[in-house]
Amino acid sequence: MVVLALLGLSLATGQYSILSHADGWEMFRNVRVPRTLALVLAGAAMSMSGLVMQLITQNRFVEPTTTGTTEWAGLGLLAVMVVFPRASVLGRMAGAVTAAFLGTMVFFLLLRRVSLRSSLLVPIIGMMLGAVVSAVSTFVALQTDMLQSLGVWFQGSFTSVYRGQYEVLWIVVAVVAAIFYYADHLTAVGLGEDVATNIGVDYRRTVLIGTGLVAVATGTVTVVVGSLPFLGLIVPNLVSMRRGDDLRSNLPWVCLVGIALVTACDLLARTIIAPFEIPVAVVLGLVGAAVFIALIIRQTRRG
Amino acid sequence: MTSHAYAVPGAPTTTAPEATGAPPAAGATAGLSPHPPAGPAGRSGAARRSGAFATPAARRRWWLTYLAVTGLAVCFAVGLLVWKNPMPPGTRGFWLIAERRLDAIVAMIVVAVCQALATVAFQTATSNRIITPSIMGFESLYRAIQTATIFFFGATGLTATRTAPMFALRLALMVGLSLLLYSWLLTGGTRNLYSMLLIGIVIGSGLGSVTTFMQRLLTPSEFDLLSARLFGSIANADSDYYPIAIPLVVVCAAALLAYSRRLNVLALGRDTATTLGLNHTRATIGVLVLVSVLMATSTALVGPMTFLGFLVATLSYQLSGTYDHRYLFPMATSLGLLVLTGAYFIMRHVFYAQGVVSIIIELVGGSVFLAVVLRKGRL
Numbered sequence: 001m002v003v004l005a006l007l008g009l010s011l012a013t014g015q016y017s018i019l020s021h022a023d024g025w026e027m028f029r030n031v032r033v034p035r036t037l038a039l040v041l042a043g044a045a046m047s048m049s050g051l052v053m054q055l056i057t058q059n060r061f062v063e064p065t066t067t068g069t070t071e072w073a074g075l076g077l078l079a080v081m082v083v084f085p086r087a088s089v090l091g092r093m094a095g096a097v098t099a100a101f102l103g104t105m106v107f108f109l110l111l112r113r114v115s116l117r118s119s120l121l122v123p124i125i126g127m128m129l130g131a132v133v134s135a136v137s138t139f140v141a142l143q144t145d146m147l148q149s150l151g152v153w154f155q156g157s158f159t160s161v162y163r164g165q166y167e168v169l170w171i172v173v174a175v176v177a178a179i180f181y182y183a184d185h186l187t188a189v190g191l192g193e194d195v196a197t198n199i200g201v202d203y204r205r206t207v208l209i210g211t212g213l214v215a216v217a218t219g220t221v222t223v224v225v226g227s228l229p230f231l232g233l234i235v236p237n238l239v240s241m242r243r244g245d246d247l248r249s250n251l252p253w254v255c256l257v258g259i260a261l262v263t264a265c266d267l268l269a270r271t272i273i274a275p276f277e278i279p280v281a282v283v284l285g286l287v288g289a290a291v292f293i294a295l296i297i298r299q300t301r302r303g
Numbered sequence: 304m305t306s307h308a309y310a311v312p313g314a315p316t317t318t319a320p321e322a323t324g325a326p327p328a329a330g331a332t333a334g335l336s337p338h339p340p341a342g343p344a345g346r347s348g349a350a351r352r353s354g355a356f357a358t359p360a361a362r363r364r365w366w367l368t369y370l371a372v373t374g375l376a377v378c379f380a381v382g383l384l385v386w387k388n389p390m391p392p393g394t395r396g397f398w399l400i401a402e403r404r405l406d407a408i409v410a411m412i413v414v415a416v417c418q419a420l421a422t423v424a425f426q427t428a429t430s431n432r433i434i435t436p437s438i439m440g441f442e443s444l445y446r447a448i449q450t451a452t453i454f455f456f457g458a459t460g461l462t463a464t465r466t467a468p469m470f471a472l473r474l475a476l477m478v479g480l481s482l483l484l485y486s487w488l489l490t491g492g493t494r495n496l497y498s499m500l501l502i503g504i505v506i507g508s509g510l511g512s513v514t515t516f517m518q519r520l521l522t523p524s525e526f527d528l529l530s531a532r533l534f535g536s537i538a539n540a541d542s543d544y545y546p547i548a549i550p551l552v553v554v555c556a557a558a559l560l561a562y563s564r565r566l567n568v569l570a571l572g573r574d575t576a577t578t579l580g581l582n583h584t585r586a587t588i589g590v591l592v593l594v595s596v597l598m599a600t601s602t603a604l605v606g607p608m609t610f611l612g613f614l615v616a617t618l619s620y621q622l623s624g625t626y627d628h629r630y631l632f633p634m635a636t637s638l639g640l641l642v643l644t645g646a647y648f649i650m651r652h653v654f655y656a657q658g659v660v661s662i663i664i665e666l667v668g669g670s671v672f673l674a675v676v677l678r679k680g681r682l
Contacts, residue, residue, distance in 0.1 A: 120497035132669035285512030300498040
């Protein structure tokens, strides 16, 4: 219900008065509806990606922004833009998805080869990896004079989402469906390689599929919206704090909470300095950072 | 508690190789990388007890490597000073140009000392040779400050704030932030170093999103001005800053060097160090405070250089072959200087692309980071 109310509010909020203008309905269809749909899709996709990655790595602090996946997607995007300046949205997306997949695999490889003494080290390493990747992106962008557009890309915002721009996001629906389908397998993977193998789950294949799904979701969202920092981190943690760790029954909740959070942040971003708007990533970054810190403190208190 | 028994020659003493190799004006700053083991304690002690090196040959190798690295660094530094100097040597114009270039060399020395000492000490304090202190929010804060300046005061504001008081303010802000974090480590319910680190990073990324937002509202020309400032570059250093930066660095470096025996104990791990009579938490905090001042100075002076320290420290472990910080510190410092002067010399005179030096150092450092992590398979 809360989610529906928020979505309704999102449909109703804006500078262009729908009711008093003749073309209000058209405006509504072309801008408001796509935007709200994009919020739903991106919110659900990113929070589920976070959940899947946390299961695969068995670490609560992992999500696309803390493993460098987003940075890799950005690098892929940039590479496509440099090599084929006229590439379509789909072409750019393919680049972003491929890079995101490769990058995430590099990170997992790293985790497998490296024995970590503290679960808090995982995000530290991930963020350093992200720093390396974004140094490469920055270098390429600097050489090709695309630094500012790179910044604009990375800044997650739903401003540029309107009819004709967002449709690619529907791919995410397939990802979400696939995650629902694989939910039990992924839960098994979350118990560790030995347990998963014992109960008859092909560990490597499931990890590969999970990573692929996360890469597709992250790549798509990065191309259309930009990065949504910490979303995949906060939502699954909040949900599993309340409900435990059963993936299948948590999934709908993760989706809903993710959608609600993104929508709330977007509403905030749109209204604070109306008639202008702040990118939603700023709001999300600040909120997310606060929640993240709270989580870290909680974790360390428990020991 | 052997550390008090010996008079550690930590105070910067001008030493032979650098004083002879460097031009006279650099003599004052050459003392920034002292040779602590020159004291009597190090040499006579080696005869009786197990010293820093397993064999005399290893010690000899260390000295040879050290002298080679330092010599090469000095060569590049001199090269930067005099190469392609349009005026005939010895004339007044020649010295004027050399003097201007000397400012850059001084900045390199300061940065090398800061990054090298801070990274080595930080890695010891965290007993982890993978993480570097520069990811802990300093850079985000630097970027945020620079962006906010141009955002609120425009391009003229950015030029107008290139004064020593503003530098001091930047420095104070950065040190303040890290001290806030450390005091939380000291007094809070948790004593976990990693959680503190992670909080630093997260605060940094929160700042980062505000910064990106402000950058987005800049006009492209303002953004160009800003982006030149956002990358670490020796050109960002202004000789007006030196009166603040150099004493600070000298004091902190001396303190760290004086601390190096305690760092050796710290490296043994918390339990062993406590058994040996070291207050682990207090020693760690002390080191971290020094590290944060050094890192803040370097960042405020030239901008962010994420992987320079990492690169230098890793190379230093490889080349030194010892655990002893009295040897690691000078080696890392010389290596840092070598990397900086060498990169600038080659980029300026071979590739004519000095604008991107720091980015290339970052790329090399970043790749070394990945290689080390993957090859070692252990943290």
